Amino acid sequence: MELLLVGLSHKSAPLAVRERLALSEPRQEELLKQLTALLPEAMLLSTCNRVELYFAAPSAEQAREVAMGKIAEVGGPEALEHLYERRGDDALLHLFRVSASLDSMVIGEPQILGQVKDAFELARKAGCAHGALARACGAAFVSAKRVRSETGVGRAPVSMASAAVELAKKLFGGLEGRSVLVVGAGEMAELAARHLSASGATDLVVANRTYSRAEELAAAVGGKARPFEELFSLLVPADVVICSTASPTPIFTKQNVAAQLKPRRFRPLFMVDLAVPRDIAPDVHDLDGVYAYDVDDIQQNVAENAAARAAEAARAEAIVAEELSRFVRARAIRDGVPVIGKLRARARQIALSEVERTLSILAVENLSERSKKSLEAMAIAIINKLLHQPTAKLREVGPEDDDRLADATAELFGLDEAADSLAAGGKGGRS
Amino acid sequence: MRSLLSISVHVYGAAAVLYLAYLIRQSKLLPAVGRVLVGSGLVLHGASLGASLFAQGGVPVGIAQGFSTVALLLLGIFFFLDVRYRVPVIGAFLMPIALAVLVPGLIMTGTGEVLPPGMKGPLLPLHITIALLGIAAFGVASGVAVMYLLMERQMKGKKFGVLFARLPPLQFLDELNRRLVVWGFIALSVTLVTGAFFVSDAAAFVWRWRPTEVATLVAWLGFGALLHARFFAGWQGKRVALLTMAGFFVLLVSLVTAFPAAGLGGVQ
Structure with a gap:
């Protein structure tokens, strides 16, 4: 099993390419379904700044082919020009960094961890994240939480919304008494509305396709x-x-x-598009007196703020590296002991400890050495009979072909905790 | 008195360097020192010019003194704006312009032009001062217009560089332009009216289609139309900035042609 990541982000691809790949949730599920038919494990992370496909597959080459095909199909051939690719531990590192918001447009922005978790949840429900990929995600979440609680990277994050407000001030000076139209009533809209009213904007109007949501948001931020x-x-x-x-x-x-400019008496109009795919066509910006910015434009403006967090980001990177090496060590131990061996060893250990317990309850001195042996043999025999079918099945599939059964076994019998405690051994356990 | 003027030019030069440096280096010290320098330059410059004018009966003579007066008024307006609104960035754009107006005058002075008889009267200094004040106001408005166009380019080009960080907000520049053009237009109107009185008094005619007269009238009509469009048709921004600069250019033509015109030194 090899880990592979193929994707594009704000660092590699312009918005025009990214928005073609930004899929709705049902379409994401559909894509995942198609992918799982071809590959054992897959996860699709789709945010407004990145679209990434993670795979765990016996052959990275094959997974790569599949990914390229799908991306070209959805995003057009030019999307392929902006792709990046990571394999093995590089892919792992990328996942850790993305989850910890170190690869974000605005470093430390808090939404990304939730987005990765959602992506994982979607993949898990679709039945295509259960083994190596699931373990990688779990470890990535642990490291992301550590980064958030132990460094200042996520503190007072410069959100897209506050960056948009700063940009608006470059047009209007202050926002005192300005009228704001909020289109859409999602989380982003709410955040932006709060920032704007905090900056002095007075007239807030919310328009949303679902009117009841518009009313809720309007009530929450004191608008209409x-x-x-x-x-x-x-x-x-x-x-x-x-x-x-x-x-x-x-x-x-x-x-x-353009049709509204004359009724507006050509007053300057500031438009911010926080949506991907975009809600404002790019050529709206060409209109005289209209200033329309999308997420990429705003990113440019926050580049400076990101630099100010460099020191905290370095500490965060160190935490990520530490968590990553911990995960890699645990995995090496796990991979070193095949599941069948671990399963048998575990069962044997349980059987023998139970025999010992029974012996200590019984009057031991009355029992001959032979009887003791046969009691032990019986326990082992039960274990062997019970494990015969699973062992045979696991052998039949073979670990190279498909980890799924092995992973299920590990999960069912709790074999990973054993591996974890082995990995943490010598370090005095882990928190 | 010339040495005073020369000192003030050097002081302005130093201030210009500071204001330009402020574009690159964000330090509060640079504009603060610049402000003091401009203030003291204005005092020296004003003393020098005032002494010359007093000796001549309050009327600037020759193109050099005309330019020197314009530079003084221009810098005076800038000083006022900087103290009032704290917009030292304007200095980076206006100081070089003011120096460009002032230095040639410094080299040219001393040609000893004298006012022809019959051109004296209480209205003449008033007429000329207001005319030059109007030109200075339009000069500052043009500098602000240049800044507007630069900032507009930054906002439209979505390249958020050093200029983007330093320049004041677009709406502030547009509003400043509006105020300066209004005051400039008032000054220009007063100039035309007093000029008409003064010329009819002096030479018994009103309108001779001299270049000065034509240029001033064209500028007055232009700025009038501009203000009208601004207040009644909602014109603003880029269009207004470009027209402000065009109007100022016409006024400069009027200023240049006013002095040597027919060897009269008459300013309409």
């Missing part, structure tokens, strides 16, 4: 909810527009924004 149908006329009083809907196609196009 308006029906989505009025969207374009709502542009007239607005100074700032924040979009974060899940719409697959742009809501605001050059034409429909």
Whole structure:
């Protein structure tokens, strides 16, 4: 089993490529289903800044072929030009770093860990994360939590929303008394709305396809909810527009924004698109007096803030490296003892300890050495009979072909804890 | 008095360097020292110019003194803005312009132009001072317009460099431009009216289609139309910035043609 990662992110691919690969959840599940038919383990991590496919497969080459095919199918052939690829422990390191928010657009932003967890959950439900990949994710989450609690990387994170507010100030000076139109009522929209009202924006209007959600958000941030149908006329009083809907196609196009400029008396309009795929067509920015920015543009603006966290990030990297080597050591021990051996050793250990217990309860002195032996033999025989079928099946499949059965066995019989305690041995256990 | 002027030019030069350095290096000390230098330069410059003008009866004579007065007023307006709004970045754009206006005048002075008889009167110094004040206001407005265009380019180009970090917000620049153009336009209107009185008094005619007159009238009409478009048609931003610069150029033509015109030294 080899770990492989193929993907693209804000570091390698422009937004135009990423948004084609940003799939809705049902489509993600569908893709996973297709992948599991071909490969034992797969996970799809899709956020607005990255689309990554993780695999655990007997042959990395084969997994690579499959991944390339799927990505070209969904994102078009040019998506292939922006891909990066990591194998084995490099892929592992990448997963650890991504989970710890060290590879994020805004280093330390807290959403990414939840997003990786969601991706893992989706893969687990689809039945394609159960062995090596699942263990890797588990370890990545542990290291990410340590990074969050032990370093300042995640403290007072410069979110996309606050970066967008800073950008708006470069247009308007202060935001005091400005009108804000929030399109979409998700978490991003709420965060942005809170930042804007904290910066002095007074008129907050929320428009959302589901009106009840708009009302909830409006109530939460002290704004007004308006029906989505009025969207374009709502542009007239607005100074700032924040979009974060899940719409697959742009809501605001050059034409429909241009039509509102005259009623606006050509007042400057600041538009921020926090959604991927984008809610604002890129050419809206070409309109005179309209300044439209997407997530990539905002990233440029926060580059400086990211630099300020370099020191904390270095500490975080050290934690990630430590957790990674711990995981790799545990895995080496685990891989060194095949599942069948471990299973038998474990069973034998249980049988013998039970025999010993029984012997200590019985009046031992009355028992001949022979009787003791036969009691032991009986216990071992029960174990062997019980384990015969599983052992045969495991041998039949063979560990090279498919770890699934072996992993299930390890999981069912709790064999990994044994390996973990072995790995931690000499270090006085682990927390 | 010339040595005073020469000292003030050096002081301005030093201030210009500081304001330009501030573009690259964010330090509060640079603009603070710059502010003091501009202030003391203004005092020296004003003393030098005031003494010359007093000797001449309050009227600038020749293109050199005209330019020197414009530079003084321009820097005065900048000093006021910087003290009031704390926008030292404007200095990086205005100080070099002010020096470019001032230095040629320094080299050219001493040609000993004298005011022709019949051009004296209480209205003349007023007319000229207000005219030059208007030109200075439009000069600052043009500097602000240049900054607006640069900032607009940064925002549209999505390249957030050093200029992006230093330049004031777009709306602030647009608003500053609006105020300067309003005050400049008022000054220009007063200039035209007093000029008409003064010329009809002096030479018994009102309009001679001299280049100065034409250029001033064109600029006045242009700025008038610009303000009208701003207030009634919602014009703002890039278009206004470009038109401000065009209007200022026309006014400069008017200033240059005013002094040597027919050897009169008459300013319309």
